[in-house]
Amino acid sequence: MFALLYPGQGAQSPGFLHRLPPHAAVAATLDEASNVLALDVGQLDTAEALRSSIAVQIALVVAGVAVQRRLAAAGIEAHAHAGLSVGAYAAAVGSGALSFADALRMVRMRAELMERAYPSGYGLSAIEGLTEAQVEALIEPLANSPNTQVYIANVNAPRQIVVAGSVTALDAFNERATTAGAHRAKRLMVTVPSHCELLREASDALAAYAAGVAFRSPASVYIGNRRARALYRPADIRDDLATNMRYTVRWFDALTALVERGATLLVEAPPGQVLTDIAREAYPEITALAAASFEGDRWVAVVERRLTGRHTPPT
Incomplete structure (x- = not known):
């Protein structure tokens, strides 16, 4: 089984x-x-433009859909689609559950709501080397203090946890995590506190908008963010997309769901290869490729060769 992976902010x-x-x-x-x-x-991809979550989120979805369509033009269709955070919108388009135009409009509103709620002073940090349980234990004593409270935003790998909160709280938590044995605790290039209860009101507003958006049953497998399982009903996919800004992204569980369903080839859409690296470390028996690591169109021929065993020049 061949699955496309779509990265997040x-x-x-x-x-x-x-x-x-x-x-x-x-x-x-x-x-x-x-x-x-x-x-x-x-x-939208200039250094100045990328300071805005609106530009970043739209551009990531555009890149993901562009890559999926590039493969389709070569006669290659993924059997499954999974995206991290805003990447889930590209996954929904790729699976056939949502039109590209509606995804773009939803993503723009999503990013605008997030920026409006927290225009500055908030973000995410990646904690590497600690388990989810260890991070939760570090968070628990801070839960009653709004100045230091952080939230688990992403579980990307067994020992790669992303936390959300204010810049002040994140800086303090990074030091706390390093003292507790984290290999790395670093702020990410994200300016909003994604995937936590701080975005409850923004999530509710997006869900109200999404109620009027047409969703369809997917033609191929769509793996959700929140519960990390295949979703088939249009209403469930709508809810997954509209609310994922509020809830923890269980990316590693989503990756595991793909492997358990029989995925043998994973291809990550541009611009990076973080999801590829996670897959390679956790499941070395699975072939994982990052399109961004190839020059030009060479990755398309590599994918086709992996799927068919034949070499076909890029078209």
Whole structure:
């Protein structure tokens, strides 16, 4: 089974949309996004633009859908789709559960709600080397103090936990985690406290908007963020997307669900390879590739060769 993985906020880097494969399907995807949103999507990946969660989240979804369509143009369709955080929107489009236009509109509203709720002073930190239980134990004594409280936002791997909170609280927690034995405790390139109760009101507002958005049963497997299992009903996928900003992302469980369903090839959409590295470490018997690590379109031929055993030049 072949699965596409779509990264979330924090994976972005300046110019990443301009490093997408030079193909008509990719160009058409960028043009469609620009028309839907009435802006030049090609300007969203500048260093200045990427300071905004709105630009970052839209650009990540565009990149994910562009890569999925590039594969489709080569006659390659993924059997399953899973995205981390905002990457779940690209996964929903790839699985056929949501139109690209509706995904773009939802993502723009999602990011606007998040930025409006916390325009500055908040973010995420990655804690490596501690388990979820160890991080929870460090968080518990801080729970009654709003100035120091943090929340578990992502469980990306057994010993890679992301926490959310204010900048002050995160800086203090990073020191606390390092003292407790973390190999690394570092702030991420995210300016909002994603995936925690601080975004409850923003999540409720997005859910109200999503009630009017058309969802369909997916044509291929869609793995949800919140419960890390395959979702089939349109209402369940709508709820997963609309509320994932409020709840912990159980990415490692989602990855495990893909492997347990028989995934043997995982391909990560640009711009990074964090999800690829996690998969390689946890499941070395599975082939995991990051499209961004290949020059131009070479990764498409590699995927086809892995799936068919034959070498076909890129088209």
